[in-house]
Amino acid sequence: MPWRLMRFALSREHPEGRMFRTYADLKDSYDVVIIGAGGHGLAAAYYLARDHGITNVCVLEKGYIGGGNTGRNTTIVRSNYITPEGVRFYDASIKLWEDLSEDFDLNLFYSRRGHYTLAHTDSALRTMRWRAEVNKHYGVESELVGPEFIQRELPMMDMSCGGHAPVLGALYHAPGAIARHDAVAWGYGRGADRRGVEIHQKTEVTGISVNSGKVHGVQTSRGFIHTEKILCAVAGSTPRLLSMVDLQSPIYIHPLQAMVSEPTKPWLNPIIVSGSLHVYISQSARGELVLGASLDPYELHSTRSTLDFTEGLSAHILELFPFLSHVKIVRQWAGMADMTPDFAPIMGKTPVEGFYLDAGWGTWGFKATPVAGKTMAHTVASDSIHPLITKFSLERFRSYALTGEKSAASVGH
Amino acid sequence: MKMIACPIQGLRPVSEFFYWGEVLDSPDPDTCTDQEWADYVFNRNGVAGIKKEWWCHIPSNTWFVAERNTVTDQMVRTYFYGEDGRC
Numbered sequence: 001m002p003w004r005l006m007r008f009a010l011s012r013e014h015p016e017g018r019m020f021r022t023y024a025d026l027k028d029s030y031d032v033v034i035i036g037a038g039g040h041g042l043a044a045a046y047y048l049a050r051d052h053g054i055t056n057v058c059v060l061e062k063g064y065i066g067g068g069n070t071g072r073n074t075t076i077v078r079s080n081y082i083t084p085e086g087v088r089f090y091d092a093s094i095k096l097w098e099d100l101s102e103d104f105d106l107n108l109f110y111s112r113r114g115h116y117t118l119a120h121t122d123s124a125l126r127t128m129r130w131r132a133e134v135n136k137h138y139g140v141e142s143e144l145v146g147p148e149f150i151q152r153e154l155p156m157m158d159m160s161c162g163g164h165a166p167v168l169g170a171l172y173h174a175p176g177a178i179a180r181h182d183a184v185a186w187g188y189g190r191g192a193d194r195r196g197v198e199i200h201q202k203t204e205v206t207g208i209s210v211n212s213g214k215v216h217g218v219q220t221s222r223g224f225i226h227t228e229k230i231l232c233a234v235a236g237s238t239p240r241l242l243s244m245v246d247l248q249s250p251i252y253i254h255p256l257q258a259m260v261s262e263p264t265k266p267w268l269n270p271i272i273v274s275g276s277l278h279v280y281i282s283q284s285a286r287g288e289l290v291l292g293a294s295l296d297p298y299e300l301h302s303t304r305s306t307l308d309f310t311e312g313l314s315a316h317i318l319e320l321f322p323f324l325s326h327v328k329i330v331r332q333w334a335g336m337a338d339m340t341p342d343f344a345p346i347m348g349k350t351p352v353e354g355f356y357l358d359a360g361w362g363t364w365g366f367k368a369t370p371v372a373g374k375t376m377a378h379t380v381a382s383d384s385i386h387p388l389i390t391k392f393s394l395e396r397f398r399s400y401a402l403t404g405e406k407s408a409a410s411v412g413h
Numbered sequence: 414m415k416m417i418a419c420p421i422q423g424l425r426p427v428s429e430f431f432y433w434g435e436v437l438d439s440p441d442p443d444t445c446t447d448q449e450w451a452d453y454v455f456n457r458n459g460v461a462g463i464k465k466e467w468w469c470h471i472p473s474n475t476w477f478v479a480e481r482n483t484v485t486d487q488m489v490r491t492y493f494y495g496e497d498g499r500c
Contacts, residue, residue, distance in 0.1 A: 240461070248452065252459050302484060307414075
């Protein structure tokens, strides 16, 4: 429990200061420039300053902090992946998550709920058994549970899904959690700011200067900055940034939509995912149901919402929870997901010296925020790839050494 | 719902269509290097713009090319592959 909250109780006026400072001008040069002030970029800035003592850092953000996919995801944190590399990586993230509120002295509403991935077919059950075994091997709490267990824990769920997709079992992952996503960006931003990192909002990167294969500087809407190290953490804008340094990647952009319902009394503790029905649902601390589905079916560089999405997702949610038929949807939105062919991220060094990449986060990036920040900070500070992320390199697409994580994606995309 | 102009069926709702990505020229697998093949298999032009894409009208199994603006989601034109030398 963050003790800072006590001050609010004892103070006559609201004592909370700004989360970070603003600067009139950019400096001429920085040791590291981070492009993108989302969770990942700010986390990297935080760990660069805290763990590596590199504080002459600026974080450039075209919009406002946490306004991209950090503020657009459905806030689910889990580590029940299928590849050993993925399981180890996301498990390290969960361990960081659990201490993060204390680290920041800021309440992230990190709430461990338990996470069910429902299986409606034999083949889904097989994949879940596989995931459970890989998880257990690496010390992650996951197990296959049968319909009786699920019905006991979720008595309000229609186990037959209207009769056409009966639930045969589930992958139950006890550490599955949700967190307040904006606070994650603020917490990392404030922590980085206090250690001397500059955060510059409304500052767009318009070009990157590369001299004989080495990063030389960044052209921004507010002038040129000299730097020898750039960390690119811009999710849906990654292809555009990569084109500035003439790098090719397999990243393609599809929108991912989500929506929330009006608040209801607490009735749903765990997080429920169904790949077959293309839904995931959890209940936030405010009582809203946070609902997501699969990717939009074609490339689009836009955050527009569609009625098709709301209709399709609502129909599937009603198959699981028919009693929600009178609950209203209050908001819907979209984010631009930077998808990769194997559903694993693209992290680490690139053929351009001093240009580090933290991308390919598609629909799975929020949960990785702490560990991505930590491993990228290590990679940038030491110019050597952190051991947890070697299998996520851009190079893997040249050597045909993919890290197949698709079957552990929340819903079949 | 968004409507797409199939070259045969005319305007039909987007839910009747399937998207198969940008039109790419395949290198000759017998003569190209592994790197050229990897580039063809994996790498994509992820930058926004007007792109030539494969689309299929599912009920009639009509495959065609669409030029689409990937920022505004407007179809510029649709036609069959190879038609008018445009592809």
